[in-house]
Amino acid sequence: MRTHTITVETSNTDACVPSGHNECQDTYSGTSSDKLRVSIIREQPLIALVHSFASKFECEALQRLAGNLENMSFSHASGVNSGHYRRSYSQNIYPASISDRVYARFSARMFDVTRTLTSYPVFPSGQEPLNVALYRDVGDEYRPHCDGQCGGGPYKPGERIATSIVYCRVADKGGQTTFTVNNLKVLPETGDMLIFGYLLNGRMAGPEVEHSGCPVRRGQKWIATQWYREVPPDGRHWEGFSRTPPPPPPTGRKGIHG
Numbered sequence: 001m002r003t004h005t006i007t008v009e010t011s012n013t014d015a016c017v018p019s020g021h022n023e024c025q026d027t028y029s030g031t032s033s034d035k036l037r038v039s040i041i042r043e044q045p046l047i048a049l050v051h052s053f054a055s056k057f058e059c060e061a062l063q064r065l066a067g068n069l070e071n072m073s074f075s076h077a078s079g080v081n082s083g084h085y086r087r088s089y090s091q092n093i094y095p096a097s098i099s100d101r102v103y104a105r106f107s108a109r110m111f112d113v114t115r116t117l118t119s120y121p122v123f124p125s126g127q128e129p130l131n132v133a134l135y136r137d138v139g140d141e142y143r144p145h146c147d148g149q150c151g152g153g154p155y156k157p158g159e160r161i162a163t164s165i166v167y168c169r170v171a172d173k174g175g176q177t178t179f180t181v182n183n184l185k186v187l188p189e190t191g192d193m194l195i196f197g198y199l200l201n202g203r204m205a206g207p208e209v210e211h212s213g214c215p216v217r218r219g220q221k222w223i224a225t226q227w228y229r230e231v232p233p234d235g236r237h238w239e240g241f242s243r244t245p246p247p248p249p250p251t252g253r254k255g256i257h258g
């Protein structure tokens, strides 16, 4: 594994305010530089762990926006990759419905870092909500699945091309994220962010991007997942762009999946 420090131009998000349907204006009033330590777990398709990405303060803000973790809805996934199974509690954060400076800054940094590491042109506007998930009980897990298509087919504009997972709490035992085909185990610490991409030269990656959240053996884990799409710059929403729309947006009840 290669670990190095990258400098990321991060946006000053003071002008990033919710506007309309799930929108966050991409008009920044300036930029600054962040030095981040990144471990490259795999070069292609990329898997990278960004160390100490999220502060305790930011995780607390996410928790506040997602609502009380203990009251989250149980999400038992099925659908996109039939047979996959998720046992956790989750809630979505819709940027359009909040005007929170901490969240806006956090989200913009997430996109800045993901753009820098993957070179994909992904921007906050028009994206899926942030999914906050709690693995609360022993045995809670997310079985092997792909977040987008992973059959190596041609890229369809508007589909998911990358995922980031911020670990706001890691389990005392178990709960690692594993890339199942290559048996690559990620051992994050609290605050780290995992990024992986699955678009390579106009084609989608294969099963090597399949991943899972291993069962929690002791303690609890909670994460914030962002799925990235290359959405059109005119601010259209991802749902109107995707040729193969995923199932209806979660209501915070059953059926939320990655």
Ligand SMILES: O=C(O)CCC(=O)C(=O)O
Pocket (backbone or CB within 6 Å): 142, 147, 163, 165, 175, 176, 177, 178, 211, 212, 213, 214, 223, 225, 258
């Ligand atoms: O819990 C994990 O480690 C994996 C989560 C995941 O696969 C997802 O949110 O898509």
